[in-house]
Amino acid sequence: MDGLGSKSQLDMARNVHDLGSINKMREAIASGDEDVLQEAAQQFEAIFVQMMLKSMRKAQDALADENSPFNSEQVKFYRDMHDQQLAADLTSNGGMGLADIIVKQMGHSEDSYQPASTIRSDGNLSSLNRGRVEQTEHAQESVLVSESKGTRAAIKDSMFESPEDFVSTLQPYAQEVAEKYGLDAKAIIAQAAVETGWGQFVIHNSDGTSSHNLFGIKANSQWQGDQAVVSTLEFNGHIPEKQKAAFRSYSSLAHAMDDYGKFIATQPRYKQAVAHAQDAGKYTQALQDAGYATDPEYANKIMSVYHSDRLNGLMP
Structure with a gap:
Protein backbone atom coordinates (compact mmCIF):
# COMPACT_ATOMS: atom_id res chain seq x y z
CA MET A 1 0.00 0.00 0.00
CA ARG A 120 32.63 18.79 -12.82
CA SER A 121 35.08 21.65 -13.38
CA ASP A 122 32.81 24.52 -12.25
CA GLY A 123 33.77 26.35 -15.43
CA ASN A 124 37.40 26.57 -14.31
CA LEU A 125 39.02 26.58 -17.73
CA SER A 126 42.44 27.36 -16.27
CA SER A 127 42.43 24.04 -14.40
CA LEU A 128 41.48 22.20 -17.59
CA ASN A 129 44.26 23.92 -19.53
CA ARG A 130 46.72 23.25 -16.73
CA GLY A 131 45.83 19.56 -16.85
CA ARG A 132 46.37 19.46 -20.60
CA VAL A 133 49.75 21.19 -20.26
CA GLU A 134 50.81 18.76 -17.53
CA GLN A 135 49.87 15.79 -19.74
CA THR A 136 51.85 17.26 -22.62
CA GLU A 137 54.90 17.87 -20.44
CA HIS A 138 54.66 14.33 -19.08
CA ALA A 139 54.62 12.96 -22.62
CA GLN A 140 57.65 15.05 -23.52
CA GLU A 141 59.49 13.88 -20.42
CA SER A 142 58.77 10.26 -21.27
CA VAL A 143 60.35 10.65 -24.71
CA LEU A 144 63.35 12.56 -23.37
CA VAL A 145 64.05 10.08 -20.58
CA SER A 146 63.58 7.06 -22.82
CA GLU A 147 66.11 8.47 -25.28
CA SER A 148 68.74 8.70 -22.53
CA LYS A 149 68.60 4.94 -21.92
CA GLY A 150 69.51 1.93 -24.04
CA THR A 151 71.51 1.69 -27.27
CA ARG A 152 70.32 3.85 -30.15
CA ALA A 153 71.76 5.58 -33.17
CA ALA A 154 71.70 8.76 -31.10
CA ILE A 155 70.54 9.62 -27.60
CA LYS A 156 69.58 12.65 -25.54
CA ASP A 157 71.76 13.18 -22.51
CA SER A 158 72.99 15.88 -20.16
CA MET A 159 75.62 18.31 -21.37
CA PHE A 160 75.67 20.77 -18.45
CA GLU A 161 75.95 20.30 -14.70
CA SER A 162 73.16 22.73 -13.81
CA PRO A 163 70.95 25.52 -15.18
CA GLU A 164 73.51 28.00 -13.85
CA ASP A 165 76.27 26.23 -15.80
CA PHE A 166 73.97 26.15 -18.85
CA VAL A 167 73.36 29.92 -18.81
CA SER A 168 76.90 31.00 -17.92
CA THR A 169 78.37 28.79 -20.68
CA LEU A 170 75.95 29.89 -23.40
CA GLN A 171 75.71 33.59 -22.54
CA PRO A 172 78.86 34.82 -24.37
CA TYR A 173 77.95 32.83 -27.50
CA ALA A 174 74.35 34.06 -27.39
CA GLN A 175 75.42 37.69 -27.03
CA GLU A 176 77.80 37.39 -29.97
CA VAL A 177 75.11 35.86 -32.20
CA ALA A 178 72.55 38.43 -31.03
CA GLU A 179 74.81 41.31 -32.05
CA LYS A 180 75.70 39.67 -35.36
CA TYR A 181 72.12 38.91 -36.46
CA GLY A 182 70.13 41.52 -34.51
CA LEU A 183 68.49 39.11 -32.09
CA ASP A 184 67.81 39.03 -28.32
CA ALA A 185 70.43 37.02 -26.39
CA LYS A 186 68.07 36.31 -23.53
CA ALA A 187 65.37 35.01 -25.88
CA ILE A 188 67.97 32.77 -27.54
CA ILE A 189 68.95 31.17 -24.25
CA ALA A 190 65.30 30.82 -23.17
CA GLN A 191 64.55 28.95 -26.40
CA ALA A 192 67.58 26.70 -25.92
CA ALA A 193 66.41 25.98 -22.36
CA VAL A 194 63.00 24.88 -23.63
CA GLU A 195 64.48 22.75 -26.42
CA THR A 196 66.97 20.93 -24.16
CA GLY A 197 65.48 21.09 -20.65
CA TRP A 198 68.20 23.52 -19.48
CA GLY A 199 70.84 21.41 -21.20
CA GLN A 200 69.84 18.10 -19.62
CA PHE A 201 68.55 16.53 -22.87
CA VAL A 202 70.98 17.49 -25.61
CA ILE A 203 71.25 15.19 -28.64
CA HIS A 204 74.44 13.09 -28.52
CA ASN A 205 75.91 11.14 -31.42
CA SER A 206 76.21 7.34 -31.39
CA ASP A 207 79.83 7.61 -30.21
CA GLY A 208 78.74 9.57 -27.15
CA THR A 209 79.95 12.98 -28.32
CA SER A 210 77.55 15.91 -28.15
CA SER A 211 75.88 17.22 -31.27
CA HIS A 212 75.77 20.68 -29.61
CA ASN A 213 72.32 21.05 -31.17
CA LEU A 214 70.58 23.32 -28.68
CA PHE A 215 67.64 24.42 -30.83
CA GLY A 216 66.25 21.23 -32.34
CA ILE A 217 67.22 22.26 -35.88
CA LYS A 218 66.68 19.35 -38.24
CA ALA A 219 69.04 18.28 -41.00
CA ASN A 220 67.16 19.26 -44.16
CA SER A 221 68.34 18.85 -47.74
CA GLN A 222 70.39 22.07 -47.50
CA TRP A 223 72.47 20.76 -44.60
CA GLN A 224 75.78 19.24 -45.69
CA GLY A 225 77.24 18.53 -42.23
CA ASP A 226 76.98 15.61 -39.81
CA GLN A 227 73.62 14.30 -38.64
CA ALA A 228 72.22 12.60 -35.55
CA VAL A 229 69.06 10.50 -35.91
CA VAL A 230 66.95 10.45 -32.76
CA SER A 231 63.32 10.15 -31.67
CA THR A 232 61.48 13.40 -31.13
CA LEU A 233 58.05 14.56 -30.04
CA GLU A 234 55.92 16.20 -32.72
CA PHE A 235 52.39 17.51 -32.26
CA ASN A 236 49.35 16.73 -34.39
CA GLY A 237 47.11 19.49 -33.09
CA HIS A 238 47.40 19.02 -29.32
CA ILE A 239 48.28 15.32 -29.54
CA PRO A 240 52.00 14.48 -29.10
CA GLU A 241 53.41 11.79 -31.39
CA LYS A 242 56.81 10.13 -31.22
CA GLN A 243 58.76 10.21 -34.50
CA LYS A 244 62.28 9.61 -35.80
CA ALA A 245 64.12 12.58 -37.28
CA ALA A 246 67.62 13.60 -38.37
CA PHE A 247 69.10 16.63 -36.59
CA ARG A 248 72.11 18.77 -37.36
CA SER A 249 75.30 17.88 -35.49
CA TYR A 250 77.86 20.62 -34.77
CA SER A 251 81.52 20.55 -33.83
CA SER A 252 81.15 23.15 -31.06
CA LEU A 253 78.73 25.40 -29.17
CA ALA A 254 80.01 28.38 -31.13
CA HIS A 255 79.19 26.60 -34.40
CA ALA A 256 75.71 25.64 -33.12
CA MET A 257 74.90 29.17 -31.95
CA ASP A 258 76.07 30.81 -35.16
CA ASP A 259 74.12 28.34 -37.29
CA TYR A 260 70.97 29.15 -35.29
CA GLY A 261 71.40 32.88 -35.89
CA LYS A 262 72.06 32.32 -39.58
CA PHE A 263 69.11 29.91 -39.83
CA ILE A 264 66.69 32.46 -38.39
CA ALA A 265 68.10 35.47 -40.23
CA THR A 266 68.22 33.91 -43.69
CA GLN A 267 65.03 31.84 -43.81
CA PRO A 268 62.24 33.89 -45.50
CA ARG A 269 59.55 32.38 -43.29
CA TYR A 270 61.18 33.87 -40.18
CA LYS A 271 61.18 37.39 -41.62
CA GLN A 272 58.50 38.52 -39.15
CA ALA A 273 60.41 37.04 -36.23
CA VAL A 274 63.56 38.97 -37.16
CA ALA A 275 61.51 42.14 -37.58
CA HIS A 276 60.27 41.78 -33.96
CA ALA A 277 63.52 40.44 -32.53
CA GLN A 278 63.69 43.11 -29.83
CA ASP A 279 60.24 42.16 -28.50
CA ALA A 280 60.65 38.66 -27.08
CA GLY A 281 56.91 37.96 -26.97
CA LYS A 282 56.31 38.87 -30.60
CA TYR A 283 59.56 37.18 -31.65
CA THR A 284 58.69 33.80 -30.12
CA GLN A 285 55.10 33.97 -31.35
CA ALA A 286 56.33 34.73 -34.87
CA LEU A 287 58.61 31.68 -34.67
CA GLN A 288 55.66 29.50 -33.70
CA ASP A 289 53.40 31.02 -36.38
CA ALA A 290 56.09 30.35 -39.00
CA GLY A 291 56.19 26.68 -38.03
CA TYR A 292 59.45 26.50 -36.08
CA ALA A 293 57.84 23.91 -33.78
CA THR A 294 54.60 21.91 -33.85
CA ASP A 295 53.96 22.35 -30.12
CA PRO A 296 50.92 24.70 -29.83
CA GLU A 297 52.33 26.00 -26.52
CA TYR A 298 55.84 26.60 -27.86
CA ALA A 299 55.87 30.40 -27.63
CA ASN A 300 54.25 30.36 -24.18
CA LYS A 301 56.86 27.92 -22.88
CA ILE A 302 59.74 30.09 -24.11
CA MET A 303 58.24 33.21 -22.58
CA SER A 304 57.67 31.37 -19.30
CA VAL A 305 61.42 30.68 -19.15
CA TYR A 306 62.20 34.19 -20.39
CA HIS A 307 60.32 35.73 -17.44
CA SER A 308 61.36 33.11 -14.90
CA ASP A 309 63.21 34.04 -11.73
CA ARG A 310 65.86 31.46 -12.60
CA LEU A 311 66.85 33.07 -15.92
CA ASN A 312 66.42 36.65 -14.69
CA GLY A 313 68.59 35.88 -11.69
CA LEU A 314 71.38 34.70 -13.98
CA MET A 315 70.84 37.02 -16.92
CA PRO A 316 68.97 40.29 -16.07
Missing part, protein backbone atom coordinates in the same frame (compact mmCIF):
# COMPACT_ATOMS: atom_id res chain seq x y z
CA ASP A 2 2.87 2.34 0.79
CA GLY A 3 4.21 1.77 -2.72
CA LEU A 4 0.83 2.52 -4.29
CA GLY A 5 0.48 5.66 -2.21
CA SER A 6 3.90 6.88 -3.29
CA LYS A 7 3.13 6.16 -6.95
CA SER A 8 -0.14 8.06 -6.65
CA GLN A 9 1.68 11.06 -5.20
CA LEU A 10 4.15 11.06 -8.08
CA ASP A 11 1.42 10.69 -10.69
CA MET A 12 -0.43 13.63 -9.17
CA ALA A 13 2.74 15.70 -9.16
CA ARG A 14 2.77 15.56 -12.95
CA ASN A 15 -0.01 18.12 -12.90
CA VAL A 16 2.15 21.22 -12.95
CA HIS A 17 -0.69 23.40 -11.67
CA ASP A 18 -1.40 21.28 -8.58
CA LEU A 19 0.86 22.82 -5.92
CA GLY A 20 -0.45 20.43 -3.30
CA SER A 21 0.85 17.48 -5.32
CA ILE A 22 4.24 19.16 -5.68
CA ASN A 23 4.40 19.43 -1.89
CA LYS A 24 3.57 15.73 -1.62
CA MET A 25 6.53 14.99 -3.88
CA ARG A 26 8.76 17.00 -1.57
CA GLU A 27 7.54 14.83 1.30
CA ALA A 28 8.41 11.71 -0.71
CA ILE A 29 11.93 13.06 -1.23
CA ALA A 30 12.29 13.70 2.51
CA SER A 31 11.18 10.14 3.27
CA GLY A 32 13.95 8.70 1.08
CA ASP A 33 11.71 7.33 -1.68
CA GLU A 34 14.06 6.26 -4.51
CA ASP A 35 11.30 6.46 -7.15
CA VAL A 36 11.12 10.21 -6.67
CA LEU A 37 14.43 10.70 -8.51
CA GLN A 38 12.84 9.54 -11.76
CA GLU A 39 9.93 11.94 -11.24
CA ALA A 40 12.22 14.86 -10.42
CA ALA A 41 14.28 14.13 -13.53
CA GLN A 42 11.14 14.03 -15.67
CA GLN A 43 9.99 17.37 -14.29
CA PHE A 44 13.41 18.87 -15.00
CA GLU A 45 13.11 17.60 -18.58
CA ALA A 46 9.59 19.06 -18.70
CA ILE A 47 10.97 22.48 -17.78
CA PHE A 48 13.50 22.15 -20.60
CA VAL A 49 10.78 21.18 -23.11
CA GLN A 50 8.59 24.01 -21.85
CA MET A 51 11.39 26.52 -22.49
CA MET A 52 11.67 25.24 -26.07
CA LEU A 53 7.93 25.55 -26.59
CA LYS A 54 7.99 29.05 -25.14
CA SER A 55 10.73 30.09 -27.56
CA MET A 56 8.75 28.67 -30.45
CA ARG A 57 5.63 30.55 -29.31
CA LYS A 58 7.58 33.81 -29.19
CA ALA A 59 8.71 33.32 -32.77
CA GLN A 60 5.10 32.66 -33.75
CA ASP A 61 3.86 35.75 -31.88
CA ALA A 62 6.28 37.96 -33.79
CA LEU A 63 4.47 37.05 -37.01
CA ALA A 64 0.93 36.94 -35.61
CA ASP A 65 -1.86 39.34 -36.54
CA GLU A 66 -2.26 41.81 -33.66
CA ASN A 67 -5.97 42.24 -34.41
CA SER A 68 -6.71 38.52 -34.38
CA PRO A 69 -8.93 37.29 -31.49
CA PHE A 70 -6.57 34.32 -31.15
CA ASN A 71 -3.72 36.69 -30.31
CA SER A 72 -5.25 38.18 -27.17
CA GLU A 73 -3.55 38.10 -23.76
CA GLN A 74 -6.31 35.84 -22.41
CA VAL A 75 -5.71 33.26 -25.14
CA LYS A 76 -1.96 33.42 -24.54
CA PHE A 77 -2.48 32.85 -20.81
CA TYR A 78 -4.41 29.59 -21.33
CA ARG A 79 -2.08 28.59 -24.16
CA ASP A 80 0.93 28.84 -21.84
CA MET A 81 -0.87 26.74 -19.23
CA HIS A 82 -1.54 24.14 -21.90
CA ASP A 83 2.12 24.15 -22.98
CA GLN A 84 3.28 23.58 -19.40
CA GLN A 85 1.04 20.56 -18.99
CA LEU A 86 1.91 19.32 -22.48
CA ALA A 87 5.62 19.41 -21.60
CA ALA A 88 4.97 17.40 -18.42
CA ASP A 89 2.87 14.79 -20.31
CA LEU A 90 5.44 14.44 -23.11
CA THR A 91 8.31 13.77 -20.72
CA SER A 92 6.29 11.27 -18.66
CA ASN A 93 5.97 9.04 -21.76
CA GLY A 94 9.63 8.77 -22.74
CA GLY A 95 10.27 12.34 -23.76
CA MET A 96 13.68 13.23 -25.15
CA GLY A 97 15.68 10.83 -22.97
CA LEU A 98 17.16 13.61 -20.86
CA ALA A 99 15.41 12.35 -17.71
CA ASP A 100 16.90 8.86 -18.12
CA ILE A 101 20.40 10.30 -18.43
CA ILE A 102 19.91 12.39 -15.27
CA VAL A 103 18.70 9.32 -13.33
CA LYS A 104 21.68 7.24 -14.45
CA GLN A 105 24.13 10.05 -13.71
CA MET A 106 22.79 10.88 -10.24
CA GLY A 107 21.46 7.49 -9.21
CA HIS A 108 24.81 5.62 -9.57
CA SER A 109 22.84 2.69 -10.97
CA GLU A 110 25.27 1.90 -13.79
CA ASP A 111 29.06 1.64 -13.70
CA SER A 112 29.34 3.22 -17.16
CA TYR A 113 28.05 6.55 -15.80
CA GLN A 114 30.58 8.53 -13.83
CA PRO A 115 29.28 10.67 -10.92
CA ALA A 116 28.98 14.33 -11.82
CA SER A 117 31.04 15.28 -8.76
CA THR A 118 34.13 13.65 -10.23
CA ILE A 119 33.97 15.34 -13.63
Whole structure:
Protein backbone atom coordinates (compact mmCIF):
# COMPACT_ATOMS: atom_id res chain seq x y z
CA MET A 1 0.00 0.00 0.00
CA ASP A 2 2.87 2.34 0.79
CA GLY A 3 4.21 1.77 -2.72
CA LEU A 4 0.83 2.52 -4.29
CA GLY A 5 0.48 5.66 -2.21
CA SER A 6 3.90 6.88 -3.29
CA LYS A 7 3.13 6.16 -6.95
CA SER A 8 -0.14 8.06 -6.65
CA GLN A 9 1.68 11.06 -5.20
CA LEU A 10 4.15 11.06 -8.08
CA ASP A 11 1.42 10.69 -10.69
CA MET A 12 -0.43 13.63 -9.17
CA ALA A 13 2.74 15.70 -9.16
CA ARG A 14 2.77 15.56 -12.95
CA ASN A 15 -0.01 18.12 -12.90
CA VAL A 16 2.15 21.22 -12.95
CA HIS A 17 -0.69 23.40 -11.67
CA ASP A 18 -1.40 21.28 -8.58
CA LEU A 19 0.86 22.82 -5.92
CA GLY A 20 -0.45 20.43 -3.30
CA SER A 21 0.85 17.48 -5.32
CA ILE A 22 4.24 19.16 -5.68
CA ASN A 23 4.40 19.43 -1.89
CA LYS A 24 3.57 15.73 -1.62
CA MET A 25 6.53 14.99 -3.88
CA ARG A 26 8.76 17.00 -1.57
CA GLU A 27 7.54 14.83 1.30
CA ALA A 28 8.41 11.71 -0.71
CA ILE A 29 11.93 13.06 -1.23
CA ALA A 30 12.29 13.70 2.51
CA SER A 31 11.18 10.14 3.27
CA GLY A 32 13.95 8.70 1.08
CA ASP A 33 11.71 7.33 -1.68
CA GLU A 34 14.06 6.26 -4.51
CA ASP A 35 11.30 6.46 -7.15
CA VAL A 36 11.12 10.21 -6.67
CA LEU A 37 14.43 10.70 -8.51
CA GLN A 38 12.84 9.54 -11.76
CA GLU A 39 9.93 11.94 -11.24
CA ALA A 40 12.22 14.86 -10.42
CA ALA A 41 14.28 14.13 -13.53
CA GLN A 42 11.14 14.03 -15.67
CA GLN A 43 9.99 17.37 -14.29
CA PHE A 44 13.41 18.87 -15.00
CA GLU A 45 13.11 17.60 -18.58
CA ALA A 46 9.59 19.06 -18.70
CA ILE A 47 10.97 22.48 -17.78
CA PHE A 48 13.50 22.15 -20.60
CA VAL A 49 10.78 21.18 -23.11
CA GLN A 50 8.59 24.01 -21.85
CA MET A 51 11.39 26.52 -22.49
CA MET A 52 11.67 25.24 -26.07
CA LEU A 53 7.93 25.55 -26.59
CA LYS A 54 7.99 29.05 -25.14
CA SER A 55 10.73 30.09 -27.56
CA MET A 56 8.75 28.67 -30.45
CA ARG A 57 5.63 30.55 -29.31
CA LYS A 58 7.58 33.81 -29.19
CA ALA A 59 8.71 33.32 -32.77
CA GLN A 60 5.10 32.66 -33.75
CA ASP A 61 3.86 35.75 -31.88
CA ALA A 62 6.28 37.96 -33.79
CA LEU A 63 4.47 37.05 -37.01
CA ALA A 64 0.93 36.94 -35.61
CA ASP A 65 -1.86 39.34 -36.54
CA GLU A 66 -2.26 41.81 -33.66
CA ASN A 67 -5.97 42.24 -34.41
CA SER A 68 -6.71 38.52 -34.38
CA PRO A 69 -8.93 37.29 -31.49
CA PHE A 70 -6.57 34.32 -31.15
CA ASN A 71 -3.72 36.69 -30.31
CA SER A 72 -5.25 38.18 -27.17
CA GLU A 73 -3.55 38.10 -23.76
CA GLN A 74 -6.31 35.84 -22.41
CA VAL A 75 -5.71 33.26 -25.14
CA LYS A 76 -1.96 33.42 -24.54
CA PHE A 77 -2.48 32.85 -20.81
CA TYR A 78 -4.41 29.59 -21.33
CA ARG A 79 -2.08 28.59 -24.16
CA ASP A 80 0.93 28.84 -21.84
CA MET A 81 -0.87 26.74 -19.23
CA HIS A 82 -1.54 24.14 -21.90
CA ASP A 83 2.12 24.15 -22.98
CA GLN A 84 3.28 23.58 -19.40
CA GLN A 85 1.04 20.56 -18.99
CA LEU A 86 1.91 19.32 -22.48
CA ALA A 87 5.62 19.41 -21.60
CA ALA A 88 4.97 17.40 -18.42
CA ASP A 89 2.87 14.79 -20.31
CA LEU A 90 5.44 14.44 -23.11
CA THR A 91 8.31 13.77 -20.72
CA SER A 92 6.29 11.27 -18.66
CA ASN A 93 5.97 9.04 -21.76
CA GLY A 94 9.63 8.77 -22.74
CA GLY A 95 10.27 12.34 -23.76
CA MET A 96 13.68 13.23 -25.15
CA GLY A 97 15.68 10.83 -22.97
CA LEU A 98 17.16 13.61 -20.86
CA ALA A 99 15.41 12.35 -17.71
CA ASP A 100 16.90 8.86 -18.12
CA ILE A 101 20.40 10.30 -18.43
CA ILE A 102 19.91 12.39 -15.27
CA VAL A 103 18.70 9.32 -13.33
CA LYS A 104 21.68 7.24 -14.45
CA GLN A 105 24.13 10.05 -13.71
CA MET A 106 22.79 10.88 -10.24
CA GLY A 107 21.46 7.49 -9.21
CA HIS A 108 24.81 5.62 -9.57
CA SER A 109 22.84 2.69 -10.97
CA GLU A 110 25.27 1.90 -13.79
CA ASP A 111 29.06 1.64 -13.70
CA SER A 112 29.34 3.22 -17.16
CA TYR A 113 28.05 6.55 -15.80
CA GLN A 114 30.58 8.53 -13.83
CA PRO A 115 29.28 10.67 -10.92
CA ALA A 116 28.98 14.33 -11.82
CA SER A 117 31.04 15.28 -8.76
CA THR A 118 34.13 13.65 -10.23
CA ILE A 119 33.97 15.34 -13.63
CA ARG A 120 32.63 18.79 -12.82
CA SER A 121 35.08 21.65 -13.38
CA ASP A 122 32.81 24.52 -12.25
CA GLY A 123 33.77 26.35 -15.43
CA ASN A 124 37.40 26.57 -14.31
CA LEU A 125 39.02 26.58 -17.73
CA SER A 126 42.44 27.36 -16.27
CA SER A 127 42.43 24.04 -14.40
CA LEU A 128 41.48 22.20 -17.59
CA ASN A 129 44.26 23.92 -19.53
CA ARG A 130 46.72 23.25 -16.73
CA GLY A 131 45.83 19.56 -16.85
CA ARG A 132 46.37 19.46 -20.60
CA VAL A 133 49.75 21.19 -20.26
CA GLU A 134 50.81 18.76 -17.53
CA GLN A 135 49.87 15.79 -19.74
CA THR A 136 51.85 17.26 -22.62
CA GLU A 137 54.90 17.87 -20.44
CA HIS A 138 54.66 14.33 -19.08
CA ALA A 139 54.62 12.96 -22.62
CA GLN A 140 57.65 15.05 -23.52
CA GLU A 141 59.49 13.88 -20.42
CA SER A 142 58.77 10.26 -21.27
CA VAL A 143 60.35 10.65 -24.71
CA LEU A 144 63.35 12.56 -23.37
CA VAL A 145 64.05 10.08 -20.58
CA SER A 146 63.58 7.06 -22.82
CA GLU A 147 66.11 8.47 -25.28
CA SER A 148 68.74 8.70 -22.53
CA LYS A 149 68.60 4.94 -21.92
CA GLY A 150 69.51 1.93 -24.04
CA THR A 151 71.51 1.69 -27.27
CA ARG A 152 70.32 3.85 -30.15
CA ALA A 153 71.76 5.58 -33.17
CA ALA A 154 71.70 8.76 -31.10
CA ILE A 155 70.54 9.62 -27.60
CA LYS A 156 69.58 12.65 -25.54
CA ASP A 157 71.76 13.18 -22.51
CA SER A 158 72.99 15.88 -20.16
CA MET A 159 75.62 18.31 -21.37
CA PHE A 160 75.67 20.77 -18.45
CA GLU A 161 75.95 20.30 -14.70
CA SER A 162 73.16 22.73 -13.81
CA PRO A 163 70.95 25.52 -15.18
CA GLU A 164 73.51 28.00 -13.85
CA ASP A 165 76.27 26.23 -15.80
CA PHE A 166 73.97 26.15 -18.85
CA VAL A 167 73.36 29.92 -18.81
CA SER A 168 76.90 31.00 -17.92
CA THR A 169 78.37 28.79 -20.68
CA LEU A 170 75.95 29.89 -23.40
CA GLN A 171 75.71 33.59 -22.54
CA PRO A 172 78.86 34.82 -24.37
CA TYR A 173 77.95 32.83 -27.50
CA ALA A 174 74.35 34.06 -27.39
CA GLN A 175 75.42 37.69 -27.03
CA GLU A 176 77.80 37.39 -29.97
CA VAL A 177 75.11 35.86 -32.20
CA ALA A 178 72.55 38.43 -31.03
CA GLU A 179 74.81 41.31 -32.05
CA LYS A 180 75.70 39.67 -35.36
CA TYR A 181 72.12 38.91 -36.46
CA GLY A 182 70.13 41.52 -34.51
CA LEU A 183 68.49 39.11 -32.09
CA ASP A 184 67.81 39.03 -28.32
CA ALA A 185 70.43 37.02 -26.39
CA LYS A 186 68.07 36.31 -23.53
CA ALA A 187 65.37 35.01 -25.88
CA ILE A 188 67.97 32.77 -27.54
CA ILE A 189 68.95 31.17 -24.25
CA ALA A 190 65.30 30.82 -23.17
CA GLN A 191 64.55 28.95 -26.40
CA ALA A 192 67.58 26.70 -25.92
CA ALA A 193 66.41 25.98 -22.36
CA VAL A 194 63.00 24.88 -23.63
CA GLU A 195 64.48 22.75 -26.42
CA THR A 196 66.97 20.93 -24.16
CA GLY A 197 65.48 21.09 -20.65
CA TRP A 198 68.20 23.52 -19.48
CA GLY A 199 70.84 21.41 -21.20
CA GLN A 200 69.84 18.10 -19.62
CA PHE A 201 68.55 16.53 -22.87
CA VAL A 202 70.98 17.49 -25.61
CA ILE A 203 71.25 15.19 -28.64
CA HIS A 204 74.44 13.09 -28.52
CA ASN A 205 75.91 11.14 -31.42
CA SER A 206 76.21 7.34 -31.39
CA ASP A 207 79.83 7.61 -30.21
CA GLY A 208 78.74 9.57 -27.15
CA THR A 209 79.95 12.98 -28.32
CA SER A 210 77.55 15.91 -28.15
CA SER A 211 75.88 17.22 -31.27
CA HIS A 212 75.77 20.68 -29.61
CA ASN A 213 72.32 21.05 -31.17
CA LEU A 214 70.58 23.32 -28.68
CA PHE A 215 67.64 24.42 -30.83
CA GLY A 216 66.25 21.23 -32.34
CA ILE A 217 67.22 22.26 -35.88
CA LYS A 218 66.68 19.35 -38.24
CA ALA A 219 69.04 18.28 -41.00
CA ASN A 220 67.16 19.26 -44.16
CA SER A 221 68.34 18.85 -47.74
CA GLN A 222 70.39 22.07 -47.50
CA TRP A 223 72.47 20.76 -44.60
CA GLN A 224 75.78 19.24 -45.69
CA GLY A 225 77.24 18.53 -42.23
CA ASP A 226 76.98 15.61 -39.81
CA GLN A 227 73.62 14.30 -38.64
CA ALA A 228 72.22 12.60 -35.55
CA VAL A 229 69.06 10.50 -35.91
CA VAL A 230 66.95 10.45 -32.76
CA SER A 231 63.32 10.15 -31.67
CA THR A 232 61.48 13.40 -31.13
CA LEU A 233 58.05 14.56 -30.04
CA GLU A 234 55.92 16.20 -32.72
CA PHE A 235 52.39 17.51 -32.26
CA ASN A 236 49.35 16.73 -34.39
CA GLY A 237 47.11 19.49 -33.09
CA HIS A 238 47.40 19.02 -29.32
CA ILE A 239 48.28 15.32 -29.54
CA PRO A 240 52.00 14.48 -29.10
CA GLU A 241 53.41 11.79 -31.39
CA LYS A 242 56.81 10.13 -31.22
CA GLN A 243 58.76 10.21 -34.50
CA LYS A 244 62.28 9.61 -35.80
CA ALA A 245 64.12 12.58 -37.28
CA ALA A 246 67.62 13.60 -38.37
CA PHE A 247 69.10 16.63 -36.59
CA ARG A 248 72.11 18.77 -37.36
CA SER A 249 75.30 17.88 -35.49
CA TYR A 250 77.86 20.62 -34.77
CA SER A 251 81.52 20.55 -33.83
CA SER A 252 81.15 23.15 -31.06
CA LEU A 253 78.73 25.40 -29.17
CA ALA A 254 80.01 28.38 -31.13
CA HIS A 255 79.19 26.60 -34.40
CA ALA A 256 75.71 25.64 -33.12
CA MET A 257 74.90 29.17 -31.95
CA ASP A 258 76.07 30.81 -35.16
CA ASP A 259 74.12 28.34 -37.29
CA TYR A 260 70.97 29.15 -35.29
CA GLY A 261 71.40 32.88 -35.89
CA LYS A 262 72.06 32.32 -39.58
CA PHE A 263 69.11 29.91 -39.83
CA ILE A 264 66.69 32.46 -38.39
CA ALA A 265 68.10 35.47 -40.23
CA THR A 266 68.22 33.91 -43.69
CA GLN A 267 65.03 31.84 -43.81
CA PRO A 268 62.24 33.89 -45.50
CA ARG A 269 59.55 32.38 -43.29
CA TYR A 270 61.18 33.87 -40.18
CA LYS A 271 61.18 37.39 -41.62
CA GLN A 272 58.50 38.52 -39.15
CA ALA A 273 60.41 37.04 -36.23
CA VAL A 274 63.56 38.97 -37.16
CA ALA A 275 61.51 42.14 -37.58
CA HIS A 276 60.27 41.78 -33.96
CA ALA A 277 63.52 40.44 -32.53
CA GLN A 278 63.69 43.11 -29.83
CA ASP A 279 60.24 42.16 -28.50
CA ALA A 280 60.65 38.66 -27.08
CA GLY A 281 56.91 37.96 -26.97
CA LYS A 282 56.31 38.87 -30.60
CA TYR A 283 59.56 37.18 -31.65
CA THR A 284 58.69 33.80 -30.12
CA GLN A 285 55.10 33.97 -31.35
CA ALA A 286 56.33 34.73 -34.87
CA LEU A 287 58.61 31.68 -34.67
CA GLN A 288 55.66 29.50 -33.70
CA ASP A 289 53.40 31.02 -36.38
CA ALA A 290 56.09 30.35 -39.00
CA GLY A 291 56.19 26.68 -38.03
CA TYR A 292 59.45 26.50 -36.08
CA ALA A 293 57.84 23.91 -33.78
CA THR A 294 54.60 21.91 -33.85
CA ASP A 295 53.96 22.35 -30.12
CA PRO A 296 50.92 24.70 -29.83
CA GLU A 297 52.33 26.00 -26.52
CA TYR A 298 55.84 26.60 -27.86
CA ALA A 299 55.87 30.40 -27.63
CA ASN A 300 54.25 30.36 -24.18
CA LYS A 301 56.86 27.92 -22.88
CA ILE A 302 59.74 30.09 -24.11
CA MET A 303 58.24 33.21 -22.58
CA SER A 304 57.67 31.37 -19.30
CA VAL A 305 61.42 30.68 -19.15
CA TYR A 306 62.20 34.19 -20.39
CA HIS A 307 60.32 35.73 -17.44
CA SER A 308 61.36 33.11 -14.90
CA ASP A 309 63.21 34.04 -11.73
CA ARG A 310 65.86 31.46 -12.60
CA LEU A 311 66.85 33.07 -15.92
CA ASN A 312 66.42 36.65 -14.69
CA GLY A 313 68.59 35.88 -11.69
CA LEU A 314 71.38 34.70 -13.98
CA MET A 315 70.84 37.02 -16.92
CA PRO A 316 68.97 40.29 -16.07
